[in-house]
Structures are given as structure tokens and as C-alpha cells.
Amino acid sequence: MARFIIRRLLQMVVVVFVLSLMLFFWLRSLPGGTVSAILGERATPQTRAALTKALGLDQPVWVQYWRFVERAAHGEFGTSTRVLPGADALDIFLSRLPATIELSFFALLLAVVLAIPLGYLSARRAGSPLDSGLVVTSLVGVAVPVFFLAFLLKYQLAVEHHVFPVSGRQDNLSCTRVTNFFVLDGLLTREYDCSVSALKHLVLPSLALATIPFAVIYRITRASVLEVLGEDYVRTAESKGLTARVIRGRHVLRNALLPVVTTIGLQTGGLLAGAVLTEKVFNWGGIGNALADAFEGRDYAVLQVLILAAAMIYVVINLLVDISYAVIDPRVRTR
Amino acid sequence: MTLKRTAPLVLMTAAALSMTACAQSERDSGDGGGGSSDVKDTLTFGAAGAPELFDPLYATDGETFRVTRQIHQGLLGIKPGTADVQPELAESWEPSDDGLSWTFHLRQGVKFSDGTDFDADAVCYNMERMYNQKGAGQTAAEYWTYFFGTFSDDPEGSLYKSCEAKDADTAVIDVTRTTSSFPTILSLDSFSMQSPTALEEGDANNVQAQGEGFTYPEYSMNPVGIGPYKLDSYDEANKTVTLVANDDYYGDPPKTKTLVFKIIPDETTRRQELEAGSIDGYDLPNPVDWQGLEDDGNNVQVRPAFNVLYLGLNPEKNPKLKDLRVRQAIAYALNREQMVTSQLPEGASVASQFMPEAVSGYNKDLEPYPYDPDKAKQLLKEAGAEGMSLTFAFPTEVSRPYMPDPQKIHAAFTKDLEAVGIKVKEVSKPWNGGYLDDVSANGAYDAWLLGWTGDYNAADNFLGTFFSDLKGNDFHTSVMPWGKTLSEDLKAADAIVDEDERAAAYEDINKRIAEEYLPGIPISHSPPALVTSEKVEGLVASPLTAETFDTVTVAK
Numbered sequence: 001m002a003r004f005i006i007r008r009l010l011q012m013v014v015v016v017f018v019l020s021l022m023l024f025f026w027l028r029s030l031p032g033g034t035v036s037a038i039l040g041e042r043a044t045p046q047t048r049a050a051l052t053k054a055l056g057l058d059q060p061v062w063v064q065y066w067r068f069v070e071r072a073a074h075g076e077f078g079t080s081t082r083v084l085p086g087a088d089a090l091d092i093f094l095s096r097l098p099a100t101i102e103l104s105f106f107a108l109l110l111a112v113v114l115a116i117p118l119g120y121l122s123a124r125r126a127g128s129p130l131d132s133g134l135v136v137t138s139l140v141g142v143a144v145p146v147f148f149l150a151f152l153l154k155y156q157l158a159v160e161h162h163v164f165p166v167s168g169r170q171d172n173l174s175c176t177r178v179t180n181f182f183v184l185d186g187l188l189t190r191e192y193d194c195s196v197s198a199l200k201h202l203v204l205p206s207l208a209l210a211t212i213p214f215a216v217i218y219r220i221t222r223a224s225v226l227e228v229l230g231e232d233y234v235r236t237a238e239s240k241g242l243t244a245r246v247i248r249g250r251h252v253l254r255n256a257l258l259p260v261v262t263t264i265g266l267q268t269g270g271l272l273a274g275a276v277l278t279e280k281v282f283n284w285g286g287i288g289n290a291l292a293d294a295f296e297g298r299d300y301a302v303l304q305v306l307i308l309a310a311a312m313i314y315v316v317i318n319l320l321v322d323i324s325y326a327v328i329d330p331r332v333r334t335r
Numbered sequence: 336m337t338l339k340r341t342a343p344l345v346l347m348t349a350a351a352l353s354m355t356a357c358a359q360s361e362r363d364s365g366d367g368g369g370g371s372s373d374v375k376d377t378l379t380f381g382a383a384g385a386p387e388l389f390d391p392l393y394a395t396d397g398e399t400f401r402v403t404r405q406i407h408q409g410l411l412g413i414k415p416g417t418a419d420v421q422p423e424l425a426e427s428w429e430p431s432d433d434g435l436s437w438t439f440h441l442r443q444g445v446k447f448s449d450g451t452d453f454d455a456d457a458v459c460y461n462m463e464r465m466y467n468q469k470g471a472g473q474t475a476a477e478y479w480t481y482f483f484g485t486f487s488d489d490p491e492g493s494l495y496k497s498c499e500a501k502d503a504d505t506a507v508i509d510v511t512r513t514t515s516s517f518p519t520i521l522s523l524d525s526f527s528m529q530s531p532t533a534l535e536e537g538d539a540n541n542v543q544a545q546g547e548g549f550t551y552p553e554y555s556m557n558p559v560g561i562g563p564y565k566l567d568s569y570d571e572a573n574k575t576v577t578l579v580a581n582d583d584y585y586g587d588p589p590k591t592k593t594l595v596f597k598i599i600p601d602e603t604t605r606r607q608e609l610e611a612g613s614i615d616g617y618d619l620p621n622p623v624d625w626q627g628l629e630d631d632g633n634n635v636q637v638r639p640a641f642n643v644l645y646l647g648l649n650p651e652k653n654p655k656l657k658d659l660r661v662r663q664a665i666a667y668a669l670n671r672e673q674m675v676t677s678q679l680p681e682g683a684s685v686a687s688q689f690m691p692e693a694v695s696g697y698n699k700d701l702e703p704y705p706y707d708p709d710k711a712k713q714l715l716k717e718a719g720a721e722g723m724s725l726t727f728a729f730p731t732e733v734s735r736p737y738m739p740d741p742q743k744i745h746a747a748f749t750k751d752l753e754a755v756g757i758k759v760k761e762v763s764k765p766w767n768g769g770y771l772d773d774v775s776a777n778g779a780y781d782a783w784l785l786g787w788t789g790d791y792n793a794a795d796n797f798l799g800t801f802f803s804d805l806k807g808n809d810f811h812t813s814v815m816p817w818g819k820t821l822s823e824d825l826k827a828a829d830a831i832v833d834e835d836e837r838a839a840a841y842e843d844i845n846k847r848i849a850e851e852y853l854p855g856i857p858i859s860h861s862p863p864a865l866v867t868s869e870k871v872e873g874l875v876a877s878p879l880t881a882e883t884f885d886t887v888t889v890a891k
Contacts (some may be wrong), residue, residue: 029771032768032769032771036769045776045807051474054471054474076546078547086555129859154607158607159607166608166613168574177570199863261876281601282604283600293385301546
């Protein structure tokens with residue numbers, strides 16, 4: 001197990017290194033660049049040259065890359081030019097990350113809490129109108145693009161009927177920031193109205209973001225429970241006269257949930273991609289939002305850090321999924 | 336095992352609780368209540384982008400200036416609703432006979448928001464501080480470079496010479512040459528007066544180049560100036576900037592105590608926030624929404640147009656364009672009247688020259704070239720340029736006040752040009768993705784769409800920007816026989832001290848540009864708007880988008 005984890009972590013180092021190289025050269029081969037983004041119509045040949053030199057962008061790309069690696073080795077990942085000019089790119093990542101985690105967490109929570117019971121129910125009543133209805137719903141969930149659904153939800157529930165806020169993470173209540181997880185911060189500082197406001201703002205975006213993981217988890221649960229229900233040990237348990245509750249908990253769900261756990265893990269990685277779009281629609285100040293701003297303003301340092309960090313998170317999540325799989329299913333461990 | 340089984344239950348309860356919490360909570364848009372008055376004490380305005388920092392010397396974009404304008408003032412200010420200067424921290428000023436030395440009589444009894452006195456010493460401290468920028472600070476002080484030229488380590492190229500505190504209420508600023516821009520440029524936000532004490536303590540000039548960006552000192556996030564408001568907080572995580580009334584302000588206290596800028600980059604979301612009542616107004620509503628917003632009871636205020644959209648031409652890239660008849664043919668070929676009616680917002684007009692009417696030096700006698708495709712064909716024939724080809728570019732991923740939808744404008748003009756037999760090769764690039772580089776640095780297109788929004792009321796800010804610099808200008812006038820004359824005449828006109836005489840000189844230049852030179856085709860002037868809900872009163876739209884919010888009230 002330890003060797004497996006170490007090997008995967010080493011692989012991650014290689015992935016990050018190669019990605020950083022590709023990213024660095026790709027960003028700089030894009031037309032335009034930081035200097036045009038900053039100067040706009042006001043650019044003169046003189047100011048352009050001065051700014052290019054000051055930012056070190058007049059050097060050959062490989063020299064720039066070497067400097068980047070040198071600085072990165074000292075924990076310096078560069079300075080933002082657009083998202084928050086002058087701020088350290090890593091600080092921007094760290095301050096924006098809680099927003100994305102908060103959104104993804106609630107979306108996943110919503111998906112899991114709804115999908116597993118419904119998937120189980122569907123399987124127990126396979127073929128019933130309820131089952132057919134749920135299957136169709138889940139299909140729609142996968143088929144409708146996240147941003148479209150987000151837009152629809154926003155229009156109906158926020159603009160037309162003022163049930164939820166239109167955008168943002170919180171009303172302007174002068175809340176104290178501790179961790180930048182707004183719901184948690186409100187609880188920690190006992191500013192409960194801050195938590196409530198943050199929760200209200202969370203509902204629509206997490207609902208929109210939850211649809212795809214909900215649909216996937218629901219279908220896997222349903223299929224898996226159906227399969228387990230037909231297994232010999234379930235029939236044996238029933239014939240032994242065990243109560244329905246014990247059969248459901250110990251025999252059916254425990255076994256059926258193995259593939260579901262994997263799916264949840266994989267969906268977590270996928271959530272990051274969906275979060276980018278959802279954050280845009282709901283003006284949610286997370287990683288996705290920062291990524292869009294940084295790209296528009298050609299904020300190289302921030303783009304590099306955000307994309308590399310996102311890649312690392314993805315790799316780590318996949319590793320955790322693999323580990324958890326081994327922990328839950330003893331057959332994997334002994335292999 | 337037990338943990339595993341109860342976990343889903345815990346999660347479900349948590350979710351259920353959170354849902355109830357949402358349902359029960361009151362919807363409250365952050366109004367503090369308080370008092371029996373019928374106005375709110377908070378105004379929330381939807382901004383289109385995040386501010387960069389709050390030391391205006393290092394700021395470069397409108398979203399930042401929108402904030403700094405409320406917390407900083409300069410020697411000169413802008414008269415609300417116009418592009419003209421008015422006294423602000425200086426009550427009056429007069430030049431010496433040669434126009435090289437300017438005496439400013441300062442407003443008395445004024446304090447910065449940290450209690451420091453505002454006097455002539457503070458004025459000179461600020462001027463010297465800007466002039467003495469070093470290293471990366473010079474590059475970051477973009478507006479100084481643009482309007483004053485160089486810094487103290489290269490005094491030859493600087494417009495600013497020196498500052499002397501004659502007595503506490505009188506500051507004398509010397510300049511190295513006469514120009515219509517001075518002292519008007521002192522009304523620009525970048526050159527606002529800031530507290531010498533705070534600048535000193537906050538190590539305000541400590542800008543360093545690091546990595547691919549600059550690091551700024553503490554001070555840039557903790558500004559101390561003179562204005563109706565002062566900065567309370569910039570909540571980056573929640574994308575809001577909060578300003579509160581500055582109790583030390585010399586003028587009338589702001590009518591609304593707290594001013595919140597909520598950063599909402601997406602225009603549709605800004606509109607939805609206004610419809611939902613969570614913001615009281617926002618900037619730059621899409622022209623197609625104006626009618627709908629008005630119908631919903633909102634107040635769409637159209638700013639007087641202070642910009643120009645033009646079709647640039649590069650005779651160096653395409654030598655056929657060196658012939659005046661070809662350039663005139665293009666002007667006759669374009670149906671600008673129709674484009675303005677169908678593509679631009681209400682209040683837009685066809686341009687006859689490269690500056691809007693509000694600028695002194697505008698030539699009222701000039702008429703735009705009329706739409707006349709037959710004349711265009713005839714001119715092309717005379718010039719032997721029938722069937723010429725033209726690389727014509729437009730930017731994508733951008734909307735400017737003078738150009739709401741570049742692609743549509745480009746499409747209309749392409750049709751017009753093809754109708755007179757010009758073979759158009761369409762090119763497009765993202766605004767920040769190489770378009771501006773190709774227009775300015777690379778000179779890559781024969782023809783392109785671009786525009787300019789004025790910084791202040793001076794013809795030099797328009798014509799000078801386009802044609803003064805002979806070597807580096809986008810229109811490549813250096814290859815034209817008249818390029819040098821135009822550049823020299825513009826510089827001479829700018830140096831005329833007498834205002835009427837100067838205006839006459841610019842009127843003459845405008846006439847020659849339109850009739851003899853035609854380095855590009857001026858297209859249109861297009862007014863940007865801002866929108867407020869029906870509860871908002873007292874916001875005066877500024878042609879320079881330099882609105883101040885201290886006179887604004889929001890009804891409950």
C-alpha cells in the first residue's frame with residue numbers, strides 16, 4: 001500500500017512538472033499578453049517596451065521558465081497583474097479555494113443525500129412509475145448543460161420570484177472572515193446571520209452543480225442495488241428469516257455501495273469543471289471565477305498557479321479514491 | 336461501523352436544517368435601518384470589474400477610478416455633468432505671462448481623512464512624490480508617464496518642473512513647456528492629493544517588480560485622501576468594496592452614509608440584480624436593454640458622448656491607401672448613418688471629425704462624408720484601384736462604450752465596401768488576445784476598427800493621441816507627405832496659451848484632417864449609459880464617466 005501511494009505521488013510530481021512546462025510555453029504563445037491587457041488603448045511603443053521589460057517578458061521564454069522554476073523552488077509563484085494586482089498568486093489561489101470547496105461540498109452533499117435513497121428506492125420498485133420517472137429525471141440531469149440549468153434556476157427563483165439571491169456568496173453584512181468558508185465563519189464568529197446569508201446564496205448554485213453527480217450517483221446506486229438484490233447471499237438471508245432492516249443495511253446497501261463510493265470520488269474531480277461554469281453564472285468568487293478573470297487579463301502568474309493546483313487536486317482526489325476503494329473492499333487490498 | 340451507518344443520517348439532518356434556515360431567514364438587502372428618515376443609509380452600485388488598488392497614481396482603469404474618485408480629490412475637479420474643469424482643492428489658479436508657472440490658491444481649513452492638514456506643502460509633497468518615482472514605480476505610474484512624460488531622473492522629457500510652497504495656501508507649479516493639457520490634467524484621478532503622513536508611513540512608493548507583476552506597498556490598500564467618502568473595506572472574497580462617509584470632509588457630508596460597490600462582471604447578472612432589488616444601479620447597461628429597463632420603471636441616464644469610433648487606415652501596409660481618392664472612396668462607401676441608427680444606442684451620432692462636439696476646437700462647419708457608393712466607385716476608378724483588396728479587422732471578446740458590438744459594425748461596413756468593388760479580407764482577434772498589438776505595435780491590418788474615450792476636455796487628448804507622435808502612431812502618417820506637417824501643427828496648437836486662439840487652430844486642423852488628409856474615417860460618437868432604480872435620486876451622469884455619489888439618495 002505504502003509503495004503504491006509513493007509511486008502515485010512520484011507520478012504526480014512528473015505530471016505537474018510536464019504540465020507546468022507545457023502551460024508556461026502555451027500561455028506565452030497565445031496572441032496578445034499581459035502588456036496589452038494592462039495598457040489597452042493607451043499603449044504607446046514606449047510604455048509598451050517599458051512594461052514588457054519591467055515584467056521580464058522581453059527575455060526568451062526558456063529564461064522566463066527557468067526564473068519561474070527558481071522562484072517556485074523558493075515558494076514564490078509570481079505576482080498577479082489582473083485578479084488582484086500585486087498579490088501573490090498562491091495567496092489568491094488559497095483565498096479563492098474555500099469558495100469553490102464550499103460550493104462543491106454542498107453540491108455533492110445535495111447529490112449524495114438525494115441520489116442514494118432514491119436509487120435504492122428505484123431499484124426496490126424497479127419498473128414502477130416512480131422508477132421510470134426517476135430514470136427520466138436523471139437522464140435530463142445529465143443531458144442539460146450545467147450553465148443552462150443554472151441560468152434557468154436563477155431566472156425562475158431569483159429574478160422572477162425573489163426566493164433566493166441572484167448572485168454572489170453573501171449579502172454585505174460586514175462579516176468577519178476567518179477561513180473564507182462563509183458558512184463556517186459565521187458559526188465560528190457567532191455571526192449567524194452571515195451563515196444564513198451564505199447558505200441562501202449557496203442553494204441555487206449548488207443545485208445547478210449537483211445535477212450531473214446526482215444523476216450519475218443515482219443510476220449507479222440503482223444498478224448496483226438491482227444487481228445485489230439478485231445475489232445468492234441476499235436470497236439466503238431472506239430465507240434465513242432475517243428482518244428486512246438487517247438485510248437492507250448489512251447485505252444489500254453495504255455491498256451495493258462499493259461502486260457508488262468510487263463514483264462519488266470520481267464525480268468530485270468532475271465537479272471542479274462544472275464549478276467553473278456555475279461560478280461564472282452566479283458571480284461566485286471561487287477558483288473558476290478567478291480563472292476566467294485571469295485568462296481575460298492574461299494574468300500569467302495566477303493562471304499558472306490555478307491550473308497547476310487544479311491538476312494536483314484532481315490527481316490527489318483520484319489517489320484518495322483508489323485508496324478508499326482498497327480500504328472498503330478487502331479483495332482489492334489482498335491483490 | 337456505527338459511524339458509517341449514522342453518517343448519511345447526520346448529513347441529511349444537516350441539509351434539512353440548512354434548508355429550513357434558508358426558508359426562515361428574512362430577506363434584507365443590508366439596509367441598516369436607523370432613524371425615521373425615508374431614505375436608506377446604504378447605496379449599492381453594481382460595478383463591472385474589480386478595482387486594482389486604491390492609490391490612484393498606480394491605477395489604470397475605470398473600475399478603479401470609480402472608487403478612488405469618491406475618496407480622493409485633486410487640485411482641479413470636474414463640473415458634474417460636463418467635461419469641464421472646476422475648482423476642487425484649489426479655489427483658483429492663474430498662469431504667469433509665459434504660461435510656464437502656475438499659481439494655485441488653495442482651499443483653506445481642509446484636512447485629509449487622517450487629520451493631516453492640506454496645505455501648499457502637502458501639494459508639493461504630492462507633486463514631488465509622483466515626479467520622483469523610481470524603478471518599477473515609474474512603470475506602474477502609467478498616467479504620469481502618459482501625461483507628464485518622464486521622471487526626475489530624466490528631467491528633459493518631463494512636463495513637470497518644480498513645485499514651491501509660497502505660503503500655506505499658495506502653491507506654485509512650474510512646467511517645462513506650455514500645453515493646453517496643463518493644468519487640466521490635474522483633474523485626473525491619478526494626480527489626486529493624498530496625505531503626506533500616510534504616504535510616508537505606508538511606504539507608498541515601494542513598488543517592486545516581482546515575477547511577472549508588481550508588488551505594491553501596504554498603503555495602496557489603505558489610502559488616505561480628501562473626499563466625501565473613505566475606504567472602509569475591500570472584501571475580496573465577497574467581491575464588494577465598502578466606503579463610508581468621511582467625517583473630516585470639508586464639503587457637505589454625503590447624503591447616503593455607506594456606499595457599496597458590488598463587483599459583477601457579467602452584464603446580464605447586473606441587470607438581474609437590479610431587477611431583484613439587491614443593487615440600486617449599475618454601469619454600462621447593454622443598449623438593447625435600455626428600453627426594457629425604462630419600461631420597468633428604472634432610470635436610464637445617457638451620458639453625453641465623449642468618444643469617437645473610427646476606421647483606421649494604414650498606408651504603409653497597403654500602398655493603395657496612400658492615394659487620397661481611395662481613402663475618400665472608403666468614406667463615401669460607408670453607410671454610417673444606417674449603421675448608427677441600427678447598431679448604436681439612442682443619442683449616437685455620425686462623426687465628422689476625430690473628436691466629439693463637447694471638446695473645444697470642434698469644427699461645427701464640417702459635415703460627414705455622405706453615403707454615396709457611385710461617387711466611391713468613380714473615385715476608385717480614377718485612382719486605378721478598382722477591385723483593390725483590403726484587410727479589414729475587428730476585435731472580438733470586447734464591448735467598448737464607443738463600439739457595443741464590433742462584429743456587427745464590421746459586418747455592415749464589409750457589405751458597404753464590397754458593394755463598391757473592394758475585396759475585403761476579414762480578420763478578427765480577441766481584444767486582449769493580440770488585436771491591440773496588431774493594430775499598434777505590428778501595424779498588421781490595412782483597415783481596422785478602434786476608438787477612444789477622452790480623459791479630459793482638450794483637443795490634444797484626441798487629435799494629439801492619434802497623430803502627434805509621427806514615428807509611432809497607428810495611422811502610419813510618417814509615410815504620407817503631410818504626416819510631418821500634421822504632427823508639428825498639432826504640437827504648435829497645443830502650446831498656444833490663449834484659449835480662443837488655440838480653439839481656432841484646432842478647428843483649422845480638423846478641417847484639413849477631414850478634407851485634405853483623411854488618415855482614417857471618423858465613424859461615430861456613441862453615448863454610454865448608466866441605470867438606477869426608480870428609488871435613486873441625485874446621480875448626475877458624467878461624459879467622462881466620473882460620477883460622484885455623495886449627492887445620491889435611495890428611497891426606502
